[in-house]
Amino acid sequence: MGEKRIGVCNLCEAICGLELTVEGRDVVAVRGHAADPLSRGHVCPKGVAIADVYADPDRLRRPVRRVGEGAGARWEEIGWDEAFDLVADNLARVVREHGDDALALYLGNPNAHSLGSMTHGTAMAKSFRTRNRYSATSVDQLPHQLVAHLMFGHQLFLPVPDIDRTSWFLVVGANPMASNGSLMTVPDFPQRVRDLRARGGRMVVLDPRRTETAKVADEHHFVRPGSDAWVLLAMLHVLTTEVSPGGLPTVPSYVDGLGTVVDLVADVTPELAESMSGLPAGEVRRLARELLAADGGVVYSRIGVSAGPWGTVCQWAVNCLNILTGNLDWVGGAMFTTPAIDAVGTGLIGRGHHDVWRSRVRGLPETAGELPVAALREEIETPGEGQVRALLTVAGNPVLSTPDGARLDRALDGLDFMAAVDIYVNETTRHADVILPPTTALERDHYDLVFHLLAVRNTARFTPAVFEKEADQRHDWQIFREITLRTAARLGRRAPLRKRLVQRARLTASPTLLVAGLLRRGSSGVTLKKLRARPAGIDLGPLRGGQLPGRLPSRDRRIDLAPPLVVQDVARLAAAAAPDEGLLLIGRRHQRDCNSWMHNSERLTRGRARHQLLMNPADLAVRELADGARVRVTSRTGTVEVEVAASDDLMPGVVSLPHGYGHAREGVLMTRSREVPGVSVNDLTDPELLDVSGNAALNGVPVEVTAAG
Numbered sequence: 001m002g003e004k005r006i007g008v009c010n011l012c013e014a015i016c017g018l019e020l021t022v023e024g025r026d027v028v029a030v031r032g033h034a035a036d037p038l039s040r041g042h043v044c045p046k047g048v049a050i051a052d053v054y055a056d057p058d059r060l061r062r063p064v065r066r067v068g069e070g071a072g073a074r075w076e077e078i079g080w081d082e083a084f085d086l087v088a089d090n091l092a093r094v095v096r097e098h099g100d101d102a103l104a105l106y107l108g109n110p111n112a113h114s115l116g117s118m119t120h121g122t123a124m125a126k127s128f129r130t131r132n133r134y135s136a137t138s139v140d141q142l143p144h145q146l147v148a149h150l151m152f153g154h155q156l157f158l159p160v161p162d163i164d165r166t167s168w169f170l171v172v173g174a175n176p177m178a179s180n181g182s183l184m185t186v187p188d189f190p191q192r193v194r195d196l197r198a199r200g201g202r203m204v205v206l207d208p209r210r211t212e213t214a215k216v217a218d219e220h221h222f223v224r225p226g227s228d229a230w231v232l233l234a235m236l237h238v239l240t241t242e243v244s245p246g247g248l249p250t251v252p253s254y255v256d257g258l259g260t261v262v263d264l265v266a267d268v269t270p271e272l273a274e275s276m277s278g279l280p281a282g283e284v285r286r287l288a289r290e291l292l293a294a295d296g297g298v299v300y301s302r303i304g305v306s307a308g309p310w311g312t313v314c315q316w317a318v319n320c321l322n323i324l325t326g327n328l329d330w331v332g333g334a335m336f337t338t339p340a341i342d343a344v345g346t347g348l349i350g351r352g353h354h355d356v357w358r359s360r361v362r363g364l365p366e367t368a369g370e371l372p373v374a375a376l377r378e379e380i381e382t383p384g385e386g387q388v389r390a391l392l393t394v395a396g397n398p399v400l401s402t403p404d405g406a407r408l409d410r411a412l413d414g415l416d417f418m419a420a421v422d423i424y425v426n427e428t429t430r431h432a433d434v435i436l437p438p439t440t441a442l443e444r445d446h447y448d449l450v451f452h453l454l455a456v457r458n459t460a461r462f463t464p465a466v467f468e469k470e471a472d473q474r475h476d477w478q479i480f481r482e483i484t485l486r487t488a489a490r491l492g493r494r495a496p497l498r499k500r501l502v503q504r505a506r507l508t509a510s511p512t513l514l515v516a517g518l519l520r521r522g523s524s525g526v527t528l529k530k531l532r533a534r535p536a537g538i539d540l541g542p543l544r545g546g547q548l549p550g551r552l553p554s555r556d557r558r559i560d561l562a563p564p565l566v567v568q569d570v571a572r573l574a575a576a577a578a579p580d581e582g583l584l585l586i587g588r589r590h591q592r593d594c595n596s597w598m599h600n601s602e603r604l605t606r607g608r609a610r611h612q613l614l615m616n617p618a619d620l621a622v623r624e625l626a627d628g629a630r631v632r633v634t635s636r637t638g639t640v641e642v643e644v645a646a647s648d649d650l651m652p653g654v655v656s657l658p659h660g661y662g663h664a665r666e667g668v669l670m671t672r673s674r675e676v677p678g679v680s681v682n683d684l685t686d687p688e689l690l691d692v693s694g695n696a697a698l699n700g701v702p703v704e705v706t707a708a709g
C-alpha cells in the first residue's frame with residue numbers, strides 16, 4: 001500500500017507540490033498534490049521522475065576523488081573530512097600563491113532550487129574575495145535583472161504576469177507549454193491558459209517557431225531571431241506618436257523619463273520593424289492598440305529574447321509597454337508579489353550594481369558581482385596576473401550550457417585544481433579533482449526563497465524532507481559551511497571577533513532555522529509552526545495591485561524609464577544592420593528535458609528521439625537535403641553532425657536545436673545519458689555574441705547546414 005508523504009518538485013520554476021507514496025526508502029508513486037493552493041494538483045512527467053534522481057545508481061552519494069589522468073582516470077570514494085580538507089587545502093594554496101582572483105566560482109541553475117544554496121551557498125560565495133564569479137544567470141535572465149535594477153532599483157523586483165486575471169497576454173520568446181514558465185512561477189500553465197481563453201481573453205505569441213504554446217494561442221506570428229527589439233520599440237512608437245498625436249500617453253507621477261522614450265522610438269516605425277522582423281507593420285500597430293485597449297493586458301518575454309543580441313533593450317521595452325499602457329502594478333497586468341519572505345524588501349538579496357569592475361581579458365562589465373560566463377574560458381587560458389587557476393562549480397554544467405562549451409571543456413584540463421559540488425560525474429565535473437555530492441530534493445527541507453517571489457499567486461509552503469538523509473551523506477549547506485570555514489582558516493583570514501562569530505553562527509544554523517527567523521521578520525503572519533501544520537501550503541491570495549510607488553526599491557521611490565545604459569544601446573540598435581540573410585540557429589526546450597541533466601531517467605528519455613535539428617522543408621529542399629539525413633551544422637565557433645527533421649513549424653531561414661544534449665564524452669559516468677543521441681548546441685554558440693548586459697546571445701547564431709560526410 002505504502003505511506004503518503006508530501007514533497008515538492010524542484011525541477012523547474014513551477015515548484016509543484018507532490019504527493020508521494022513511499023515504501024521504506026522507495027518511492028512507489030508520485031502525484032500532484034491536489035490541496036496545494038499554488039499548483040492545485042498539477043504535475044508533469046519530470047515531477048514523477050524526481051523519484052529517478054533519488055534512486056539513480058549513477059548518482060554520487062559520497063565524495064570521490066579522481067585518480068590518474070585522461071582515459072586511465074578513475075574515481076575513488078573518500079571520506080568527507082578528507083574531501084573537505086582536499087578542497088580547502090587547494091583553494092587556499094591557489095589563493096595564497098596567485099591571489100584571490102585565481103579562484104573562480106560557477107553556480108549552476110539548481111542552486112536557485114535549493115534552500116541550502118540560497119542561505120549558505122551565497123555566504124560561501126561572498127567569503128571568496130574573487131572577481132571571477134560566474135553563474136548560469138549570464139546565459140539566461142541577466143537582462144531581466146539588470147533592467148529591474150536600472151528601472152526599479154532592485155535586480156529581483158521583477159513584475160509577474162497576472163495570468164489568472166489578464167484579458168490580453170502577449171508572449172515573446174517563451175514556451176511555457178514546455179518550460180512551465182520562467183520568471184513566472186505558474187504551475188499548470190495549460191489549465192490557466194484554457195481559463196484565460198474561456199473568460200474571453202486572448203493569448204498572442206511571437207516566436208520563430210510555432211511552439212506548443214503558439215499552438216494553444218489565439219494568434220502566433222513568426223519573427224526573425226534577434227529582431228524582437230524592433231517590434232517592441234515600434235509598439236512603443238505607436239503608443240507614443242500614433243495613438244496620442246500631439247500629446248503623450250499618461251504615466252503615473254512616480255515615473256520619470258517619458259520624453260526620452262518618445263525620442264528614442266521616434267524613428268522606429270512599424271514599417272522598419274516589418275523590414276527587420278518580418279512581422280507586418282499593420283500587425284505591429286494592431287498589437288500595440290490591443291494592449292492599450294485591453295482591460296488588464298500584459299507583455300511577457302523570456303529566454304528567446306533575453307538570451308538574444310538585444311536582451312536588455314527588449315526587457316526594458318517590455319517594461320515600458322506595460323507602464324505606458326497602465327498595466328504595471330494593475331490587476332490583469334504585470335504585478336508584484338507580496339511573499340511571506342520578501343527577499344527584496346528585507347535586503348536578503350542585494351539591489352545589484354553594474355560595471356563596478358570589468359573582466360581582465362575582454363573588459364566585460366560585472367553585474368551584481370558576477371562576470372559574464374562567456375568570459376570564463378579566456379580567463380582560464382590567458383596567462384598573466386589574475387589568471388584563473390582553480391575552479392569550484394556548484395550544481396552546474398557549463399561545458400554543455402555556455403557558449404563554445406567545447407573549448408571550455410578543453411580549457412578545464414589546464415586548471416591547477418578543480419572541485420565540484422554536484423551529484424553526477426557529468427561533462428563538466430569529470431574534470432574535477434574532487435566531487436562533493438549533497439543530498440537531493442527528497443532528502444532536504446524546502447522553503448522556496450526565490451520562486452514565491454515570482455509566482456502568479458501569493459502562497460507560502462514549507463516542505464520537510466521526505467526521507468531522512470543517511471548518516472554518511474551531507475546537505476549542501478553543510479558542504480558550503482565546511483568549505484567556507486576550512487578555507488578561511490587556512491588563509492588565516494581573521495575578521496574581527498564579532499563578525500567572525502556572527503558568520504560562524506549563520507553558517508552553523510540550519511536553513512530551516514533561518515527560514516523561521518525570516519518569516520518572523522515579515523508581516524504576513526505566517527510562521528514556520530503554521531506552515532508545519534499546513535504542509536499543503538498557505539494561500540495568501542491573488543497578486544495585489546496599487547502597491548507602487550510605496551514598494552519601489554529605488555532610493556527615491558521612482559521608476560526611471562530612461563537609464564543611460566539602455567539609451568546608449570538603443571542608439572547602437574538604430575545603427576544596426578538588418579539580421580543576417582543566412583540561416584539563424586535558435587534553441588528549444590522539451591517538456592521531458594531538464595537543461596542538461598535529467599537524461600539519466602529512463603522514463604524521460606524513452607520514446608521518439610527529440611534531439612534533431614529542426615528545419616523548414618523549403619530550406620531543406622534548396623540544400624537538397626532529405627528529412628532524417630545527417631547534416632553538418634557549422635558556425636563561427638564549431639561544427640556538429642546531427643540528424644535533421646523537416647518541420648513546418650520553423651520559420652524559413654531558422655533552424656533549432658535543443659540545449660542540454662551531447663553526453664557521449666569520455667569519462668561521463670551517466671549510464672543512460674551517454675546513450676541519448678544528440679549534440680551540444682553550445683558547441684555552435686559564440687562567446688563573442690553578447691547582449692550589452694554581458695548575457696550570451698545564444699539565439700540567432702548564424703550557421704550553415706550541409707550534408708554530412
Ligand SMILES: Nc1nc2c(c(=O)[nH]1)N[C@H]1C(S)=C(S)[C@@H](COP(=O)(O)OP(=O)(O)OC[C@H]3O[C@@H](n4cnc5c(=O)[nH]c(N)nc54)[C@H](O)[C@@H]3O)O[C@H]1N2
Pocket residue numbers: 107108109110114136139140303307394395396397398400401402421422423424426438439440441476587588594595596597659660681682685698
Ligand atoms: N544554447 C542554449 N544554452 C543554454 C540555454 C538555452 O536555452 N540555449 N539555457 C540556459 C539556461 S536558462 C540555464 S538555467 C543553463 C543551465 O546550465 P547549468 O546550470 O550550468 O547546468 P544544468 O544543466 O542545470 O546542470 C545542473 C547540474 O547540477 C547537478 N545537480 C542537480 N541537482 C543538484 C543539487 O541539488 N545539488 C547539486 N550540488 N547539484 C545538482 C546536476 O548533476 C547537473 O549536472 O543553461 C543555459 N544554456
Ligand SMILES: Nc1nc2c(c(=O)[nH]1)N[C@H]1C(S)=C(S)[C@@H](COP(=O)(O)OP(=O)(O)OC[C@H]3O[C@@H](n4cnc5c(=O)[nH]c(N)nc54)[C@H](O)[C@@H]3O)O[C@H]1N2
Pocket residue numbers: 012013109140172173174175176178179180181182206207208209211223224225226227228302303304305308586587588589590591592593594595596699700
Ligand atoms: N521542460 C523543461 N522546462 C524547463 C527547462 C527545461 O530545460 N526543460 N528549463 C528551465 C529553465 S532553466 C528556464 S530559464 C526556463 C526557460 O523558459 P522559456 O523562456 O519558456 O524557454 P524556452 O522553452 O527555451 O522558450 C524560448 C522560446 O524562444 C523562442 N525564440 C528563440 N529565439 C527567439 C527570438 O529571437 N525571438 C523570439 N520572439 N523568440 C525566440 C524559441 O523558439 C522558444 O520557443 O525553462 C525552465 N523550464
Ligand code: SF4
Pocket residue numbers: 009010011012013014015016042043044045046047048180187188
Ligand atoms: S511543472 Fe516543473 S515543478 Fe511541476 S512537476 Fe513539472 S518539473 Fe516539477
Ligand SMILES: [Mo]
Pocket residue numbers: 109136140
Ligand atoms: Mo534557466
